Amino acid sequence: MRTPGTLAVAGAIAIAGIGWTGCSSQAGETPDATASAERAAPSEVTVIGLDYAFGGPRALPPGPTSIAFENRGEVDHEMILVLLKQGVTLDQVLEGVAAGADPDEFTEGGAAILIVGPGQTADSRVQVDLLPGRTYALVCNLQDEPDAPPHTALGMVAALEISDQ
Numbered sequence: 001m002r003t004p005g006t007l008a009v010a011g012a013i014a015i016a017g018i019g020w021t022g023c024s025s026q027a028g029e030t031p032d033a034t035a036s037a038e039r040a041a042p043s044e045v046t047v048i049g050l051d052y053a054f055g056g057p058r059a060l061p062p063g064p065t066s067i068a069f070e071n072r073g074e075v076d077h078e079m080i081l082v083l084l085k086q087g088v089t090l091d092q093v094l095e096g097v098a099a100g101a102d103p104d105e106f107t108e109g110g111a112a113i114l115i116v117g118p119g120q121t122a123d124s125r126v127q128v129d130l131l132p133g134r135t136y137a138l139v140c141n142l143q144d145e146p147d148a149p150p151h152t153a154l155g156m157v158a159a160l161e162i163s164d165q
Contacts, residue, residue: 042066042127047138049077049116052154054138059161062132069114070121077151080139081126081160082111090137090159107137115142136160 042064048055051073069079084093085108093106114122130136138158140151 044068046070047079048072049079049140049156051075052140052151052156054079054140054156054158057160058158059163060130061165062130062162065128065130067114067126067128068121069116069126071116071118074118075144076115076117076142077140077156078113078115078142079122079126080111080113080137080141081128082107082137082139083109083131084135084137086134089135090157093137094157130162132162133164134162136162 043061044066045060046056046068047070049069049071055072067079067081069077071077084090085106088106093103096106097103112126112128114124114126116122136159138160140156143150
């Protein structure tokens with residue numbers, strides 16, 4: 001369980017890349033104007049946290065995407081975004097974890113997390129290059145009380161399908 005003190009820092013925690021977009025250059029290089037012009041601006045998407053579900057799109061196009069997280073619920077929520085292994089469905093993950101499997105058996109790369117209190121929008125966004133034809137999971141593992149079930153057990157989990165285009 002995360003405590004209110006932990007949740008006061010509502011922001012993004014990036015854990016090992018899942019296709020992060022960013023900038024880099026070698027010393028002495030100048031950006032190529034043509035290449036910069038050809039890069040598409042990231043799509044902007046908002047995921048809504050409700051008590052106890054995720055609202056927002058269930059399918060997105062591939063490519064650079066900026067994801068905001070807005071909590072319209074009455075309790076703290078987090079949005080964990082994780083890439084599922086090729087061919088793995090969210091139902092397979094849920095069934096496997098319920099049977100005692102390690103969630104890492106079904107995912108690849110790292111995860112991104114935004115944590116936010118009730119009625120708030122996270123100050124940060126997840127910047128990700130969504131992979132075509134893949135599935136990402138949205139998960140909230142928070143608990144309202146130490147002995148309460150995690151929000152995932154209450155239904156706060158969703159699949160985000162990325163088109164092949």
